[in-house]
Amino acid sequence: MSTLTTQDTFDVLLESAPQNFSALRTAGKELYQSAGLPVAKAEEYKFTAITKKLEKSISDFRAASPISISKNQIIESTFKGFDGYTLVFSNGKFLPELSSQIEGIEVSGLNESTGGVGTIAKAEKDAFAALNQATFNGGISIKVPKKVQVDKPILLLSFNQSNDGQVITPRFWIEVGDFAEVTFIDQSVGLVDSPYFINKVVEVKGGINSQINYYRLQHEGDQVIEVSNIETDVLADARFTSVNISLSGDMVRNNLSLNLLGSNCEGNMYGIYLLNGKTHVDNHTNVDHTIPHAESNELYKGIFDEQSRGVFNGKIFVRQDAQKTNAFQQNNNVLLSEDAIVNTKPQLEIWADDVKCSHGCTVGQLDxxxxxxxxxxxxxxxxxxxxxxxxxxxxxxxxxxxxxxxxxxxxxxxxxxxxxx
Amino acid sequence: MLTIKNLHASIEGTPILRGINLEVKAGEVHAIMGPNGSGKSTLASVLAGREEYEVTEGEVIFQGKDLLEMAPEDRAREGVFLAFQYPVEIPGVSSTNFLRTALNQVREYRGQEPLDAVKFLSLMKEKMKLVEIDQKLLSRSLNEGFSGGEKKRNEIFQMAMLEPTLSILDETDSGLDIDALRIVSNGVNQLKSDKNATIVVTHYQRLLDYIVPDYVHVLYKGRIVKSGTKELALELEEKGYDWIKEEVDSAAV
Incomplete structure (x- = not known):
């Protein structure tokens, strides 16, 4: 086994990246290479030593090829009572033949005619987003046309397993037209309890007055390392709600960014972490109020047992033009063990002067x-x-x-x- | 029913109870009175099993069993009920859900079938009348945003639901206006029978006009220094606690 270093960790992956989206991939690669993986104590990854973790736990930095999935596995992995459409992925690759047909919605593998890919999740903000842009394998495009109200939730069911390699790079492009409504449930299933690294990017382009729910359940094996970047543009009168539930994993880092771009829109970020063992979950959220009269609500609650560890970092930007902003943020944590640790940090930057903003972080024990x-x-x-x-x-x-x-x-x-x- | 022998208890190394002896029989109402800091609430807490208190000496036998050996939940299941001086607000737990869980845990311990939702609700409705509590209150989070009087009524309502053998009312009267006091006492009196017993812990005699005790005990410096009937309470009301303090303190010299 070769000794990996920060510089060349992902070289094999970069070299064997698919050929499509060449301009996008080249740009991603350059950004990734100039940024490099986060070094120890890098501000954005201060409490989450992701680079060290990757180098210690992952030995084969090649892409994991898709594995075959049976209909039975899909049925078994779909939670009880679910009534909706299912889109199936294997190691990040979309499997249309096993997925539901959803009338009135355009679903396809990601291809260059999709347009817009990379315009919302900006590769310059995060080395992993850049790496994903350079190396994503497969991916999906989901387009909900204008005024379409999707009658049932869409389950994005990903099956993961280390295969010939241990790196899984999913990429979702979601476009929701004006006045359209849709709910997504993003859930991954680890097929065997083996170490692998998921580097995921989800871009959501919401239309005017659209209503989008993005629910996510992280409940894979205890050896899973994951970094995700979910970013969305929220236009006027629209509402975007994220609920993120983290229950397991080895080290998980979630970057969630909401760009509030149109007046009277609403961005909601909710989450639970309920951890034990040595699981480490880091939720970094970012909401950017760029226009007046928008609202954001944020509530994350954490329960940490044994030697688990949590990180919460909530950024709220209120730009100078964003008068009459309402922005609320709260993060409450309960530590059940003396060995559990949580680091929580609100980070508000407010340039407008007529706003209502509040934030609060607590760390306590059971009453x-x-x-x-x-x-x-x-x-x-x-x-x-x-x-x-x-x-x-x-x-x-x-x-x-x-x-x-x-x-x-x-x-x-x-x-x-x-x-x- | 309850025998307390030479009970000593301390908190963080400071002795609070210094040798309590008390015998409570079925059908009786005992009032424990005493000045502030005499150990009244400590006694109530020790009986209910609050962990901060360390019992250093003595024993408590409840219906033939060693009460001090039991976890708080087992004491409750055996039939001990503490009406809290300061009922705790618990956001997110509805009163109804909480009570149903509690009641069914108690029933399970006693080898009874759990109550289904319908039976539980009808029992609840019946007991609600006792303390004139509104159902709206019970659909809210447990004690959250309740007034002082509502919290105390909720305590007695819980008591009615759980049907304890021994009820300990810890300063249930404090902070109640006369109407609330009447309602609460009325509830307690209706629950009284020749099979159960009540210990009323109070600083003031007023409550004893409504819940009439068979015995009154005065607690001072962690011991019962005087026992009598309800007339003792009236005497205390009139003369205060100083004469008892003097009696005890001069005897100690």
Whole structure:
């Protein structure tokens, strides 16, 4: 095994990248090479030593080829009660033959005629976004035409497994027309518990007055390393809501960016991390208020047990023109073990003077008095703990509008907390 | 039903209870009175199993079982109920859900079938009348945003639902206006039977006009220094606690 260094870690991947999108890939490669992987203590990755982790845990930095997926696997991996359309991916590659046909929507593999790719998730902002742009394999384009209201949620079901290589580079391009409405559920399934690295980019181009929900469940094996960049443009009168649920993994870094570009739009970022073992999850969010009269809401709640670790960094930019902005941010954390760590940081930069902004971060422990109160009524201590923790994250769960997905997540969380009631 | 023998308890190394002896029989109401800091609430907390208190000596036998050996939830399941002086607000947990979970855990322990939603609701409706509590209140998060009086009523409502053998009311009267006090006491009185017992911990005699005790005990410096009937409470109301303090302190010299 060769010794890898920051400089050449992804050289093999870059050299064997697909041939299409050549201009885009060349630009991505140049940006990646000039930025390099984050060095130790790099500001944006200060608490998440992703480079070190990759070099330690991944030995084969080639792309993992798609594996064959059976219809049965799809059925087994689809959560109970789900009623919607399913789009299937294998190691990042879209499998149309196994996916639902969705009437009135254009779904295809990503190709150069798609247009717009790389214009929303800007490669210059993050080395991994640049690396994805240079090396993505396959990818998908989903276009919801103007005024189309997709009647059921769309499940983006990704099957992952290290194969001939251990790097998976999915790329989603989602375009939602003016007045269109759609809900996505992004869920990955690890087929075997082996180490692999997912470097994902999702670009969402929302139209005027569009309504988009993007729900995401991270619940793969404990050896998975993932960096994702999800970025969206939100136009006038539109609403974009992200709910991100992280339950496992080795090291996970989520970059979520909302660009609020039209007045009266709304951007919502919600999340739960419920971690144990040595799982490390880092949520970096960024909302950019560029215009007046827009609103953003953010609420992330974390529960950390054993030696797990969480990072929250919430950036809010309110540009000079963005008067009458409403921007709210909150991150609350509970540590259940002395070995768990959380680093939380709000980062507000406000240039406008007539705005309403608030932020708050808390890190605490389980309320012992509340625990005693429940026990004193006959409730078992473990169950009482579970009830309190479930109540703690309940506020975020309420943001999930799709009932079947909500029930699925509630089930997973109650199971983890031992709080079924 | 309950026998407390030479009970000593301390918190963070500071002794609070210094040898409590008390016998409570089924059908009885005992009032524990005393000046602030005498150990009244500590006694209530120790009986319910609050972990901050360390029992250093003595024993508590409840219906033939060693109460001090049990976890708080098991004491509750055995039939001990503490009405909290400061009921805790728990956002995100609805009163109804909480009570149903509690009730079914208690029933399971006693070998009874869990109540289904329908039976639970009808039981709830019946018990709600006792303390004149509004159903709207119970669909909200547990005690969250409740007024002082609503919280205390909710305590007695929970007591009615769980049907304890031994109820300990810790300063349930403090902060209540006369109407709320009447409602709460009325609830407690209706729940009284010859099979259960009540310990009323209070600083003021006023509550005892409504919940009439069979025995009154005065706690001072962690010991019961005087016991009597309800007349003792009236005497305390009239003369305050100083005469008892003097009696005890001069005897100690």
């Amino acid at each position: 012992e008095e509340a625990l005693f109160y429940l026990q004193a009524r006959g409730i078992d201590k473990t169950l009482a703990k579970g009830l309190l923790l479930y109540a703690f994250v309940g506020e975020v769960l309420e943001k999930i509008e799709d009932e079947s997905f909500k029930n699925h997540v509630v089930g997973l969380i109650q199971n983890r907390l031992g709080s079924k009631f």
